[in-house]
Amino acid sequence: MKKTTTLKSLIQDKNTSFLMEAHNALSARIAQESGFKGLWASGLSISASLGLCDRNEASWTQILDIVEFMSDHTTVPILVDGDTGFGNFNNVRRLTKKLCQRGIAGVCLEDKLFPKVNSFISGGNDLANADEFCGKLRAAKDSQLDDDFMVVARVEALISGLGMDEALERAHKYHGAGADAILIHSKRKDASEVLEFKALWKDRCPVIIVPTKYSSVETNLYKEAGISTVIWANHSLRASIHAMKRITQQIQKNENVSFIEKDIATLEEIFMLTGEAEAQLAEDKYLMPATA
Ligand code: SPV
Numbered sequence: 020m021k022k023t024t025t026l027k028s029l030i031q032d033k034n035t036s037f038l039m040e041a042h043n044a045l046s047a048r049i050a051q052e053s054g055f056k057g058l059w060a061s062g063l064s065i066s067a068s069l070g071l072c073d074r075n076e077a078s079w080t081q082i083l084d085i086v087e088f089m090s091d092h093t094t095v096p097i098l099v100d101g102d103t104g105f106g107n108f109n110n111v112r113r114l115t116k117k118l119c120q121r122g123i124a125g126v127c128l129e130d131k132l133f134p135k136v137n138s139f140i141s142g143g144n145d146l147a148n149a150d151e152f153c154g155k156l157r158a159a160k161d162s163q164l165d166d167d168f169m170v171v172a173r174v175e176a177l178i179s180g181l182g183m184d185e186a187l188e189r190a191h192k193y194h195g196a197g198a199d200a201i202l203i204h205s206k207r208k209d210a211s212e213v214l215e216f217k218a219l220w221k222d223r224c225p226v227i228i229v230p231t232k233y234s235s236v237e238t239n240l241y242k243e244a245g246i247s248t249v250i251w252a253n254h255s256l257r258a259s260i261h262a263m264k265r266i267t268q269q270i271q272k273n274e275n276v277s278f279i280e281k282d283i284a285t286l287e288e289i290f291m292l293t294g295e296a297e298a299q300l301a302e303d304k305y306l307m308p309a310t311a
Pocket residue numbers: 060061062063064100137138139229231252253
């Protein structure tokens with residue numbers, strides 16, 4: 020099945036689906052091998068792995084290059100965090116085409132202003148004009164090169180403190196403009212807002228959530244509420260930061276690496292993740308072609 024079709028069925032499936040964050044080809048492959056059926060190319064995590072703020076410091080073509088590596092190295096579909104679309108409708112048109120050309124299955128666009136600021140940083144969360152944002156969604160849908168490419172509209176009204184009515188009104192507009200799903204974002208420590216949104220929204224189109232701040236909520240609640248898709252948005256990056264800190268601090272302190280061998284990946288694991296065995300077979304096949 021095409022990656023676009025797979026993502027579409029994950030999002031449209033009656034059962035709750037899960038997308039795992041990845042920020043480069045290696046983390047994407049690891050998430051796939053862990054059993055995830057789809058990936059979230061997180062703007063925060065990709066930016067952070069480049070040492071950049073989540074404020075559109077990385078250019079859109081730099082993001083494009085990274086998600087292409089991720090897509091090349093995996094078979095599961097990737098939903099790309101497209102932030103605000105990196106400009107106006109015209110930038111969105113080009114972004115959408117390029118994502119399709121590079122094997123990406125969907126894009127999520129958020130209704131903030133360029134350059135955006137991460138939703139969990141106070142300030143900088145001014146919202147875009149809803150009608151202008153609808154133009155971006157329509158531009159994305161009109162530009163997609165594959166019928167099943169998914170355009171997700173991310174509603175930031177709750178993040179910005181504008182309330183449920185504004186969130187619902189915007190979601191209605193975005194759905195009307197062609198969005199395939201609504202991502203409702205919340206910074207509360209519990210899931211009350213997103214569950215209330217889902218109850219009021221009903222089944223107009225699939226609802227996606229990102230339980231970063233409300234991480235302690237039981238996943239069963241989302242399943243019972245009919246949430247389409249849950250995004251674990253930054254947990255690979257956060258896990259790797261802790262692992263790297265712990266190991267580098269130990270090596271620095273002890274001036275020795277023997278004692279940490281058991282805690283780190285073997286070279287063989289790296290070779291497995293990068294496909295060395297296949298390259299070896301290809302070498303046997305192609306490096307010295309038989310002469311006629
Ligand atoms: C991301 O992963 O970049 C997101 C989700 O947009 S969040 O950081 O929770 O806003």
